[in-house]
Amino acid sequence: MSVFSELRRLAEVPRNERLAAAARAGRPVIGHFCSYVPEELLHAAGAVPYRMRAVGSCGTALGDTYFSSANCSFVRRVMDQGLRGELDFLDGIVFMNGCDHNRRLYDNWRHAAPDTGFSYLLFVPHAGSPACLAQLRLELVKLAGFLGERLGVEVTDDRLRASIELYDRRRRLLRELAELRRAPAPPVTGTEFLALMLAVTAVPPEDAVDLIERALGEARAGRAPVGTPRLRIFVTGSCLEELSHLELVESHGALVVADAICLGARTFDRDVGADGDPLDALARRYLGRVSCPRMMDDVKGRMAYTLEAVRAYAADAVILEKLEFCSMMSGENYIATHELAKAGIPALALTRELYGGEVGQLKTRLQAFYEKLGNRS
Amino acid sequence: MELKPYEIIESVIAGAKLGTQVLDKGPAAWAMLKAVQPFLFHGEHRLNRAARFGYQKVGSGRWTPGELAAYRHDCIATLAFFQRVLDARDGREPLVWLGWPVPVEVASGFDDVAPFVPEAFMAIANMVGTDGHVACLEAVEREGIADDICAMDRVSLGAYLLKQIPDPAAIISVAHPCDAGRTASQLMEYISGAPAYTINTAYTKEDDDVMAYSKNLFEAIAFLEDTLHRKYNWEKFRRGVRVLDEQNRLLDEITIMNQAIPSAGLALNLQTAWGSKITGSGNPELLESARITHKVGQFRLRHPRLRRRVEKFRIIVADMPIVFSEMYMWIERTFGGVVVGDYIGDAIFPPIDMTSLETMMMGVARDRLYMGMIKQAHGAARETVDDLERQIAHFSPDCVIQNGHQGCKHNRALGRIVRDVCRRHGLPLLVMEADIFDKRVMSEAEVKRQLTAFFVENGFAS
Ligand code: SF4
Ligand code: SF4
Numbered sequence: 001m002s003v004f005s006e007l008r009r010l011a012e013v014p015r016n017e018r019l020a021a022a023a024r025a026g027r028p029v030i031g032h033f034c035s036y037v038p039e040e041l042l043h044a045a046g047a048v049p050y051r052m053r054a055v056g057s058c059g060t061a062l063g064d065t066y067f068s069s070a071n072c073s074f075v076r077r078v079m080d081q082g083l084r085g086e087l088d089f090l091d092g093i094v095f096m097n098g099c100d101h102n103r104r105l106y107d108n109w110r111h112a113a114p115d116t117g118f119s120y121l122l123f124v125p126h127a128g129s130p131a132c133l134a135q136l137r138l139e140l141v142k143l144a145g146f147l148g149e150r151l152g153v154e155v156t157d158d159r160l161r162a163s164i165e166l167y168d169r170r171r172r173l174l175r176e177l178a179e180l181r182r183a184p185a186p187p188v189t190g191t192e193f194l195a196l197m198l199a200v201t202a203v204p205p206e207d208a209v210d211l212i213e214r215a216l217g218e219a220r221a222g223r224a225p226v227g228t229p230r231l232r233i234f235v236t237g238s239c240l241e242e243l244s245h246l247e248l249v250e251s252h253g254a255l256v257v258a259d260a261i262c263l264g265a266r267t268f269d270r271d272v273g274a275d276g277d278p279l280d281a282l283a284r285r286y287l288g289r290v291s292c293p294r295m296m297d298d299v300k301g302r303m304a305y306t307l308e309a310v311r312a313y314a315a316d317a318v319i320l321e322k323l324e325f326c327s328m329m330s331g332e333n334y335i336a337t338h339e340l341a342k343a344g345i346p347a348l349a350l351t352r353e354l355y356g357g358e359v360g361q362l363k364t365r366l367q368a369f370y371e372k373l374g375n376r377s
Numbered sequence: 378m379e380l381k382p383y384e385i386i387e388s389v390i391a392g393a394k395l396g397t398q399v400l401d402k403g404p405a406a407w408a409m410l411k412a413v414q415p416f417l418f419h420g421e422h423r424l425n426r427a428a429r430f431g432y433q434k435v436g437s438g439r440w441t442p443g444e445l446a447a448y449r450h451d452c453i454a455t456l457a458f459f460q461r462v463l464d465a466r467d468g469r470e471p472l473v474w475l476g477w478p479v480p481v482e483v484a485s486g487f488d489d490v491a492p493f494v495p496e497a498f499m500a501i502a503n504m505v506g507t508d509g510h511v512a513c514l515e516a517v518e519r520e521g522i523a524d525d526i527c528a529m530d531r532v533s534l535g536a537y538l539l540k541q542i543p544d545p546a547a548i549i550s551v552a553h554p555c556d557a558g559r560t561a562s563q564l565m566e567y568i569s570g571a572p573a574y575t576i577n578t579a580y581t582k583e584d585d586d587v588m589a590y591s592k593n594l595f596e597a598i599a600f601l602e603d604t605l606h607r608k609y610n611w612e613k614f615r616r617g618v619r620v621l622d623e624q625n626r627l628l629d630e631i632t633i634m635n636q637a638i639p640s641a642g643l644a645l646n647l648q649t650a651w652g653s654k655i656t657g658s659g660n661p662e663l664l665e666s667a668r669i670t671h672k673v674g675q676f677r678l679r680h681p682r683l684r685r686r687v688e689k690f691r692i693i694v695a696d697m698p699i700v701f702s703e704m705y706m707w708i709e710r711t712f713g714g715v716v717v718g719d720y721i722g723d724a725i726f727p728p729i730d731m732t733s734l735e736t737m738m739m740g741v742a743r744d745r746l747y748m749g750m751i752k753q754a755h756g757a758a759r760e761t762v763d764d765l766e767r768q769i770a771h772f773s774p775d776c777v778i779q780n781g782h783q784g785c786k787h788n789r790a791l792g793r794i795v796r797d798v799c800r801r802h803g804l805p806l807l808v809m810e811a812d813i814f815d816k817r818v819m820s821e822a823e824v825k826r827q828l829t830a831f832f833v834e835n836g837f838a839s
Contacts (some may be wrong), residue, residue, distance in 0.1 A: 129577070
């Protein structure tokens with residue numbers, strides 16, 4: 001069986017047998033939100049980091065008893081799952097101030113107290129200045145102390161270095177696979193790549209490395225699931241986990257060849273490295289990798305990243321993905337639309353609800369956009 | 378509504394000039410403001426559009442001569458602040474934009490730099506009538522920027538797009554208090570193209586966090602020195618911080634006087650102090666305003682019967698108050714309900730340690746962490762909830778009002794927790810779905826209708 005089928009299966013369920021096996025072996029499973037939470041720290045404390053998602057969610061009815069209709073559907077769905085007891089395989093969650101909705105998810109979680117172990121809120125600065133690096137280091141010291149106490153495993157420099165090495169390896173492998181998508185007939189579709197990202201952030205990192213190596217093996221063996229696509233697409237945005245949505249984007253002969261999303265390049269861009277103090281190195285990597293719109297002083301960096309990726313992956317167009325009420329993406333999309341227009345790169349901004357039902361409308365917009373692109377060339 | 382370039386700032390300057398002249402007249406000013414009440418109190422119409430907001434700013438004809446005398450000093454500070462902005466536009470000195478939670482001291486400590494706070498437009502756009510806010514919002518909508526960003530930030534953006542704000546020589550942005558501010562800062566930087574530095578604030582009020590925040594402030598000043606090729610005047614900074622500390626001591630006591638039963642009833646005055654501090658912290662005029670307001674409070678405490686006549690029930694506004702139209706005086710006059718504490722006007726500030734520049738800078742950083750809206754919004758919900766619990770314990774309210782301001786995503790996510798707190802204390806809670814700046818979401822008439830229904834349902838009015 002192709003590893004891509006296994007990855008798809010792992011991506012489509014909130015919990016899996018690899019996670020269960022790790023838990024049986026005594027490793028706590030710790031959920032975390034956002035690609036700014038250093039998984040290395042959780043791992044060094046003996047845990048299996050689990051990237052939170054709304055996969056398998058059945059709606060927002062219970063989540064809506066906490067959040068208003070002006071809050072993002074991602075947090076409403078995750079809250080709903082928590083209240084239904086669907087996340088009781090977790091031994092704790094590290095929340096983060098990624099956005100205001102996520103920050104308040106922590107507060108509502110504490111108030112509702114579902115059976116998911118501890119709740120911790122990590123504060124990550126919103127800029128990359130020297131003062132911010134020092135601030136993040138301070139926060140990481142606090143988190144390491146908390147985890148050490150809660151999980152009974154001291155986060156020593158040696159343990160942290162070992163975890164950093166493992167996660168750097170995972171990042172390198174992911175980058176290698178991503179690079180192969182530059183080919184005229186890419187060996188993985190965007191949907192497959194997202195499934196892989198969902199899978200490898202939901203299993204122990206040791207397993208993740210093995211899965212990615214197998215995927216790389218298949219990719220290098222000349223795989224080309226859709227041949228040469230008619231249109232090559234670059235996707236950017238915030239929370240994007242719906243495989244069905246990417247399938248829609250990849251209709252009409254289009255293929256996603258690269259991205260700047262949380263479950264994508266933001267996770268594997270740039271290594272931590274083995275030099276110097278590991279907490280300093282973590283702070284540098286997490287504030288230095290390709291940023292997301294929450295980082296206030298790096299608009300130019302993000303735009304440069306997009307333009308360079310569009311060139312390197314020979315993308316024909318950019319799709320800007322936003323979940324309804326994600327204010328950060330509202331500002332970002334305005335800037336990106338202007339910058340892309342200046343560079344002569346066609347762009348389409350899509351707003352959706354997570355697992356929302358607006359398929360018909362999205363389909364029509366995509367089709368019109370692709371037709372326009374097709375007519376240009 | 379068509380706005381001429383800088384029309385809003387020019388209206389503010391004209392209004393502040395007029396206000397200063399009228400308020401100079403002492404008790405005669407009070408009589409004049411009473412006399413025009415029938416024309417300006419009930420609703421906005423074509424004839425009173427421009428004057429009504431200024432009138433609301435001076436208490437809608439319900440402030441006493443003492444309160445008016447205090448406000449005269451805010452007027453003087455406002456006038457100086459905005460005049461300097463127009464002078465900077467004309468090339469007299471560089472203009473630096475500051476995100477509203479940025480301590481203004483970062484720029485006002487220079488001798489020859491004009492500070493400006495674009496979000497001031499939330500409070501001043503109404504100087505041309507409530508359509509002023511709408512005109513700014515529509516400019517942003519025309520530009521294709523999504524309306525899920527808080528209207529406060531969209532108003533400032535719109536004001537810039539409509540040439541109401543002069544171009545900056547530099548921008549100091551800040552990571553507080555919310556996503557809206559964070560994304561709007563990036564938009565402002567992008568559209569203006571000015572060099573910028575971002576201050577990352579503290580997420581708790583603990584010492585190590587405040588220390589980290591204050592390091593950002595030092596870095597911001599160094600950035601401005603480099604960018605503008607000017608030297609910061611640390612002696613001026615010291616003087617301003619002394620004034621701030623003294624003003625804070627008075628604001629603390631005014632807040633405590635509001636806790637008395639009957640209350641000194643100065644929540645609206647504290648709101649004014651909140652706004653004035655954003656643009657003028659360290660200005661001796663604001664200290665003078667606080668001194669007079671403090672005296673008014675003391676007088677009221679000595680003569681409680683004067684207050685008891687109006688204080689039929691006590692209200693806490695646990696969210697941003699409506700800004701497009703002033704409601705507190707209307708509630709007081711119509712129902713005898715007194716807003717005793719609110720989200721931004723409740724002003725309790727810790728004293729500032731004056732021993733060194735570092736401790737003073739930490740004091741300034743801490744001061745802004747205790748400022749309304751930042752105080753509740755900057756970290757985990759316990760900052761909001763503890764504050765509400767403290768207000769409930771200290772202000773003895775009979776009910777709580779939350780505006781449910783549309784753009785404020787983190788507050789909108791706290792509805793359940795706030796409801797549970799109120800329920801635990803047996804306090805009726807009204808949650809509205811208004812926008813504090815955008816009357817198109819809910820009109821003044823509808824806000825008043827919902828307030829009336831709430832007061833009647835809960836037995837505060839018949
Ligand atoms: S989509 Fe935006 S608003 Fe929603 S959780 Fe992600 S970053 Fe926050
Ligand atoms: S009202 Fe809320 S969303 Fe608007 S600026 Fe204030 S904290 Fe931000």
